[in-house]
Amino acid sequence: MGEAVNIKRLAQELNISIATVSKALNDSYEISLKTKNRVWTLAKELNYTPNPAASNLRSNKTKTIAVVIPCVANNFFSLSIMGIEEIARQYGYHVLIYQTHENIEAEKAFTNSLLNGRVDGILTSVSSSEYNSEYYANLVKKIPLVFFDRVYEGLDAVKVTTDDYEIAFQATEHLIECGCTKIAYLFGLENLPAGKSRFAGYCDALKAHGIAASEQLIVKYQDDEEFNLQQIKELLGKYKPDALFSSIEEFIIPAYCACREMNLQIPNDVKMLSFSNLSTAKLLSPSLTTISQPAFEIGREAAKSLFKILNNKQLDDEQNIILKSVLTKRESTGC
Amino acid sequence: MGEAVNIKRLAQELNISIATVSKALNDSYEISLKTKNRVWTLAKELNYTPNPAASNLRSNKTKTIAVVIPCVANNFFSLSIMGIEEIARQYGYHVLIYQTHENIEAEKAFTNSLLNGRVDGILTSVSSSEYNSEYYANLVKKIPLVFFDRVYEGLDAVKVTTDDYEIAFQATEHLIECGCTKIAYLFGLENLPAGKSRFAGYCDALKAHGIAASEQLIVKYQDDEEFNLQQIKELLGKYKPDALFSSIEEFIIPAYCACREMNLQIPNDVKMLSFSNLSTAKLLSPSLTTISQPAFEIGREAAKSLFKILNNKQLDDEQNIILKSVLTKRESTGC
DNA sequence: TTTAATTACGTAAACGTTTTCGCGTACCTA
DNA sequence: TAGGTACGCGAAAACGTTTACGTAATTAAA
Numbered sequence: 001m002g003e004a005v006n007i008k009r010l011a012q013e014l015n016i017s018i019a020t021v022s023k024a025l026n027d028s029y030e031i032s033l034k035t036k037n038r039v040w041t042l043a044k045e046l047n048y049t050p051n052p053a054a055s056n057l058r059s060n061k062t063k064t065i066a067v068v069i070p071c072v073a074n075n076f077f078s079l080s081i082m083g084i085e086e087i088a089r090q091y092g093y094h095v096l097i098y099q100t101h102e103n104i105e106a107e108k109a110f111t112n113s114l115l116n117g118r119v120d121g122i123l124t125s126v127s128s129s130e131y132n133s134e135y136y137a138n139l140v141k142k143i144p145l146v147f148f149d150r151v152y153e154g155l156d157a158v159k160v161t162t163d164d165y166e167i168a169f170q171a172t173e174h175l176i177e178c179g180c181t182k183i184a185y186l187f188g189l190e191n192l193p194a195g196k197s198r199f200a201g202y203c204d205a206l207k208a209h210g211i212a213a214s215e216q217l218i219v220k221y222q223d224d225e226e227f228n229l230q231q232i233k234e235l236l237g238k239y240k241p242d243a244l245f246s247s248i249e250e251f252i253i254p255a256y257c258a259c260r261e262m263n264l265q266i267p268n269d270v271k272m273l274s275f276s277n278l279s280t281a282k283l284l285s286p287s288l289t290t291i292s293q294p295a296f297e298i299g300r301e302a303a304k305s306l307f308k309i310l311n312n313k314q315l316d317d318e319q320n321i322i323l324k325s326v327l328t329k330r331e332s333t334g335c
Numbered sequence: 336m337g338e339a340v341n342i343k344r345l346a347q348e349l350n351i352s353i354a355t356v357s358k359a360l361n362d363s364y365e366i367s368l369k370t371k372n373r374v375w376t377l378a379k380e381l382n383y384t385p386n387p388a389a390s391n392l393r394s395n396k397t398k399t400i401a402v403v404i405p406c407v408a409n410n411f412f413s414l415s416i417m418g419i420e421e422i423a424r425q426y427g428y429h430v431l432i433y434q435t436h437e438n439i440e441a442e443k444a445f446t447n448s449l450l451n452g453r454v455d456g457i458l459t460s461v462s463s464s465e466y467n468s469e470y471y472a473n474l475v476k477k478i479p480l481v482f483f484d485r486v487y488e489g490l491d492a493v494k495v496t497t498d499d500y501e502i503a504f505q506a507t508e509h510l511i512e513c514g515c516t517k518i519a520y521l522f523g524l525e526n527l528p529a530g531k532s533r534f535a536g537y538c539d540a541l542k543a544h545g546i547a548a549s550e551q552l553i554v555k556y557q558d559d560e561e562f563n564l565q566q567i568k569e570l571l572g573k574y575k576p577d578a579l580f581s582s583i584e585e586f587i588i589p590a591y592c593a594c595r596e597m598n599l600q601i602p603n604d605v606k607m608l609s610f611s612n613l614s615t616a617k618l619l620s621p622s623l624t625t626i627s628q629p630a631f632e633i634g635r636e637a638a639k640s641l642f643k644i645l646n647n648k649q650l651d652d653e654q655n656i657i658l659k660s661v662l663t664k665r666e667s668t669g670c
Numbered sequence: 671t672t673t674a675a676t677t678a679c680g681t682a683a684a685c686g687t688t689t690t691c692g693c694g695t696a697c698c699t700a
Numbered sequence: 701t702a703g704g705t706a707c708g709c710g711a712a713a714a715c716g717t718t719t720a721c722g723t724a725a726t727t728a729a730a
Contacts, residue, residue, distance in 0.1 A: 006716055017680045022718060032678060049451040053397070054716030057388035057685045064431075072416045078408040085407070085434050094453070096399075097432050099420050116384040118429070256618050278615060283591050285620025341686055352710045357688060367708060389686030392715045452716095 005046045014038055025050070056117070064094040065306060066114050068124040070102050070150075075249065075277035076295045077125065080148065083299025084123060091307050093120075102127040102223065108135060115142055121306045123299075125150040131191045144309045148302035149293070150192050158309070160302040160321045162293045164194050167325040168201025168247070169208075171273055171291055174327065175243045176209050178335035180271055184217040184241035186232070186255065188248030198247045198275070217241055225254055232258040236270065243333075246274035252288065272332040275325075286331035293325045340381045349373055360385070391452070399429040400641060401449050403459040405437050405485075410584065410612035411630045412460065415483065418634025419458060426642050428455075437462040437558065443470060450477055456641045458634075460485040466526045479644045483637035484628070485527050493644070495637040495656045497628045499529050502660040503536025503582070504543075506608055506626055509662065510578045511544050513670035515606055519552040519576035521567070521590065523583030533582045533610070552576055560589055567593040571605065578668075581609035587623065607667040610660075621666035628660045 007025075011018040016035065024031045024039035031039075042048075056062045067084055069077045081097070088095050096119060100107040107127050114122060121144035126136075133152055139145060140157040151159040175183050185202055189195025203213050216239050219231045232254055235241065244255050252274050256266075264270050266286050273289045281288040301321050342360075346353040351370065359366045359374035366374075377383075391397045402419055404412045416432070423430050431454060435442040442462050449457060456479035461471075468487055474480060475492040486494040510518050520537055524530025538548050551574050554566045567589055570576065579590055587609050591601075599605050601621055608624045616623040636656050 004716095008716075018717085019681075019719080020679055022716095023679085026718085030678065035678080047447075049448065051392070051451055051716050052453045053388045053391035054685090055718075057386070057392050057687085058716080058718045060685080062388070072407065072420070073410070073413040075408070078413045081407045081432070082434065085432065095432050097416070097420065097430050099417065112382075113384065116386055118387045253615065253618065280588065280613060280615050280619065283588065283620060284615060284618045285622070287620070339686095343686075353687085354689080354711075355709055357686095358709085361688085365708065370708080386686050389715090390688075392717085393686080393688045395715080 005048045006051065010039065010042055010046070010048060014042060060117065062094075062118065062120050063092060064096060064119045065303075066096040066098060066110075066119045066122045068098045068100060068107065068110055068122060070100050070125065070127050072097065072099055075279070076149070076293060079277060079295035080125070080299035080302075083296040083301075084303045085299075087300055087303035087307065093307075100127045102129050104130045104132060111139060119143075120310055121145065123148060123302050123306055126152065126192070128189045128192055128195070144306060146302045146306045146309070148298050150189065150194055153193050156319075158302075158305045158319050158321070160298050160305065160323070161194065162298070162323050162325045164197035164325075165201040165204075167291050167327060168198040168245075169205040170201075171289075171327055172202045172205035172245060173209070174289075174329065175245065175271060175273060175333060176205070176211070178243075178267075178271055178333050180243040181211055182214075182217065182239070182241045183211075183243040183245055184219065184235055184239070186219050186221070186244060186246040186248070186251040186274075188221040188246075188250065190220060195247065202245060202247075214239075219251075221248060221250060229254040229258055233262060236262050236264060241270060243271040243273070246272070246276075249274065249276040249278060252276060252278065256284070266332050267334040271334075281328070282330060284332075286334070289330045289333040290328050291325050292328065294323050297323055340383045341386065345374065345377055345381070345383060349377060395452065397429075397453065397455050398427060399431060399454045400638075401431040401433060401445075401454045401457045403433045403435060403442065403445055403457060405435050405460065405462050407432065407434055410614070411484070411628060414612060414630035415460070415634035415637075418631040418636075419638045420634075422635055422638035422642065428642075435462045437464050439465045439467060446474060454478075455645055456480065458483060458637050458641055461487065461527070463524045463527055463530070479641060481637045481641045481644070483633050485524065485529055488528050491654075493637075493640045493654050493656070495633050495640065495658070496529065497633070497658050497660045499532035499660075500536040500539075502626050502662060503533040503580075504540045505536075506624075506662055507537045507540035507580060508544070509624075509664065510580065510606060510608060510668060511540070511546070513578075513602075513606055513668055515578035516546055517549075517552065517574070517576045518546075518578040518580055519554065519570055519574070521554050521556065521579060521581040521583070521586040521609075523556040523581075523585065525555060530582060537580060537582075549574075556583060556585065564589040564593055568597060571597050571599060576605060578606040578608070581607070581611075584609065584611040584613060587611060587613065591619070601667050602669040606669075616663070617665060619667070621669070624665045624668040625663050626660050627663065629658050632658055 007018045007021050011021045020031060020035065021039055024036045065088060067081060072078055085095055098110040104127050111122065123146050125148050136152045137155055140155050146158045148160040151161055172183065187199060206213050219235050222228060236258055246252060246255055255272060259266055259270060266272050276290045277292050277295050281290045342353045342356050346356045355366060355370065356374055359371045400423060402416060407413055420430055433445040439462050446457060458481050460483050471487045472490055475490050481493045483495040486496055507518065522534060541548050554570050557563060563586065571593055581587060581590055590607060594601055594605060601607050611625045612627050612630050616625045
């Protein structure tokens with residue numbers, strides 16, 4: 001399998017110093033083109049690639065970023081990762097993945113473990129279990145960090161988000177235009193700005209149309225599918241809403257199931273609409289009206305911002321990047 | 336923000352040598368419990384964590400594995416990653432993600448870039464574009480590697496797969512029992528063992544029931560959704576199959592759409608069945624009969640095997656781990 | 671012709687660990 | 701008391717890079 005091929009080996013074979021080899025490999029101006037070419041061809045011939053650990057140790061650059069998210073198995077996040085990966089490839093960076101499973105302690109443990117020089121920067125979408133601003137206020141001082149979708153506000157860090165308030169407002173108006181007056185809200189991410197904005201958009205749209213919001217029509221998400229199902233069934237049974245506005249994808253399955261079990265027809269008895277990046281929304285029975293976030297683009301933008309920071313480029317003084325979501329009307333709100 | 340806290344710093348504050356600190360941190364038998372405790376408490380106090388690059392450079396262990404897969408935004412792979420991550424956490428390992436997008440050149444480039452000590456091992460599900468056994472035959476000699484789902488055969492490497500042949504046989508029989516005699520096959524992964532096994536299961540089931548397989552009833556997957564849609568529509572129009580057996584999830588949307596556009600009722604005019612890990616299969620219109628692979632478990636098993644190798648544990652002489660898929664009968668094959 | 675500047679390369683230190691080897695002390699055995 | 705054996709710890713090398721600095725040779729400027 002041949003001895004390990006490193007800079008020393010290249011230097012020996014070419015009868016030059018390891019410093020020269022290193023500089024040649026890094027295309028330094030100090031080295032003549034002639035020497036560079038000798039080094040490059042031999043390097044290619046021997047399949048040389050620099051040892052990342054040594055390089056990182058000396059230069060304090062890892063060529064690696066971390067993505068800290070609640071869960072990979074989620075349409076939004078997996079698409080975000082695709083966007084992130086695409087940009088990372090362009091910059092020759094490697095991508096580490098960490099899943100918090102909405103656990104803030106795990107989240108802290110992961111990010112802390114990244115402060116010792118394992119990565120050059122972090123992309124994160126924070127967990128919904130808690131809103132601990134202090135921790136992140138400290139963190140952003142220690143390492144380049146970009147938030148996407150689930151962000152902390154008021155910190156000196158780039159945030160990539162979507163127009164949650166506006167699109168929720170618009171979606172609520174769509175339901176109202178379809179004749180709904182008792183619009184229930186399936187509430188997710190209530191601790192986070194995204195969740196609050198969506199809810200505010202919903203509330204304000206109701207108010208704008210002279211409809212009173214009601215505590216009774218709100219179901220809060222729990223990490224327990226059966227529990228959510230029961231809550232929705234209770235909601236449907238007791239308070240007879242004429243629409244369900246789901247603020248997160250996780251409510252879709254229990255919501256559809258609840259309607260079926262209660263023998264309620266969508267959209268005749270109750271209309272349905274949800275934030276979702278489900279690719280099969282149009283195949284559901286009935287097809288689901290969705291608010292889909294540009295997940296892929298969000299990942300791309302977040303990664304781009306991070307690399308700007310890492311390369312000390314100016315950030316166009318824009319700390320907040322806001323992308324537009326898309327409301328796609330389908331049968332579930334049929335009107 | 337305090338100076339960088341490293342072993343040297345700990346050693347100075349405790350008035351002992353850096354060697355002692357290092358050994359204490361690694362719980363070496365050479366160090367007294369008393370000294371260890373002094374080191375541990377100070378380390379915790381100062382939030383010390385070892386520099387990964389230095390540690391890796393010296394010890395040749397990275398505590399990192401790579402996952403090389405076609406795409407994250409796929410229910411099967413994102414679930415696999417969850418399983419992998421869970422095990423990696425238990426072992427204190429970090430997880431790098433690389434997406435090949437079914438491109439074998441990208442696949443080679445990634446894996447080659449991992450051979451210089453960036454990771455301790457690789458988990459991979461290979462791309463479907465080509466079956467290049469030579470490359471992997473060499474690769475497995477150079478680095479611990481475990482295949483999952485999309486594997487190369489005949490190599491000295493652990494493979495984690497599912498019972499593709501058996502479950503495809505069983506699914507085909509299910510269609511036959513529902514009265515189908517012209518069962519079309521939507522063919523994916525044709526270059527890979529998984530794809531071949533599924534197809535063989537389909538063919539053998541037909542044969543076992545005295546049904547002749549027909550070339551005309553086969554549609555091969557292309558990475559072009561519109562093209563696949565047209566192919567399926569042509570299939571439905573020309574050859575009037577009474578069932579569609581889809582061997583990969585990617586055919587579901589075009590298949591449903593094709594039926595709608597051709598005004599064919601599922602399951603009355605044509606029955607449908609697909610390999611899929613779609614969580615919303617039961618909400619589709621009509622709900623879809625699926626073969627779901629235990630993606631999460633596959634990830635777990637693959638990771639476990641890799642860590643066994645990394646820890647030089649015996650592999651129970653079992654190089655092939657085969658998990659069972661599940662056939663869930665729903666309305667789309669209604670009978 | 672002398673001096674300054676530039677070019678092309680080498681020496682050696684440094685990054686923060688891990689690990690081999692050796693040394694001294696204390697204890698035990700004969 | 702002499703010899704052996706643990707035990708607890710330290711000195712120093714090593715891992716493969718990058719880089720500050722030095723130097724010799726060549727070229728440009730004076």
